Amino acid sequence: MDYRDLVFLEVAQQLSFSRAAESLFISQPAVSKHIQELESSLNAKLFDRKNNVISLTQAGEIVFQHLKQIKKRYEVMEFELGRLSQAFSGVLRIGASTTISQYFLPKFLIEFSKQYPEIKLSVIAGNTAYMESLLTKNEIDIALVENQSSKSGLAYNNFFRDRLLVVCSKNSLYAKKHSLTINQLQTAPMLLREKGSGTLQVIYSELSSKGVEVDKLNVAIRLGDTESIKRFLPHFNGIAFLSKGSIEKELFEKEFITIETPNLVFERNFRYATLQGYQYKPATLFINQLKAYNF
Secondary structure, eight states: OOHHHHHHHHHHHHTOHHHHHHHHTSOHHHHHHHHHHHHHHHTSOOEEEETTEEEEOHHHHHHHHHHHHHHHHHHHHHHHHHHHHTOSOEEEEEEEEHHHHHHTHHHHHHHHHHHOTTEEEEEEEEOHHHHHHHHHTTSSSEEEEOOSSOOTTEEEEEEEEEEEEEEEETTSGGGGOSBOOHHHHHHSOEEEEOTTOHHHHHHHHHHHHTTOOGGGSOEEEEESSHHHHHHHGGGOSSEEEEEGGGSHHHHHTTSEEEOBOTTOOOEEEEEEEEETTOOOHHHHHHHHHHHHOOO
């Protein structure tokens, strides 16, 4: 595919020239130049621009749909050629936050290994800050993280939207409460993750945005991973914040009870991070499949 086509696809998906430039590691003027050249060659306007908001024109939508199909065919072609030349080989070093590594990554890794059996996988788990540290030191090739902030020198992209639920044990006094106001939440005994955790950063960010002084929360204990919180919660008369994907079994069996928190939404993007400008074929294959996977 022509590079201009790839630039167009990125802008069409992001609906942002600046975000497309960040994803492609090129300048925003370069993105604009490629789009202008493509519009000139096709003799068609591809984007409408109004008040710093862009959208696809009717022509742009047609081009978008066709180029997506063409890109998919190219990927199939490259995969088949790679199989012939055994190009899909090597070692891929993956770092993942504890929540992602425990509850989201296992099934995906099985599927990836089936498709690329010659790529050997090495997985390290830890909190988000530790994964970013390993990536910066080039001790892993890709980091799967859950924080909202970004570290200099790393490029981040979203691959899944996750929601944190406020939950308690079925035996807790809080199980009788269907909801908690912001004031009630501030005084409730709670289990929280350790500092450096992406989960903790999401909780603090949402509470701070609503005027809650997070250093005054009633934190009973801090634990190092989701599994520890899940084991502790049945014996705890308080609340915890847990990823919906990590407690499906407990919710189904009604061991844990969800508590509504009006005006508070604890959501986060799971993101993959690489070193700026980093290109490594196994990592690219991993990222492409990660973005297409149905978690």
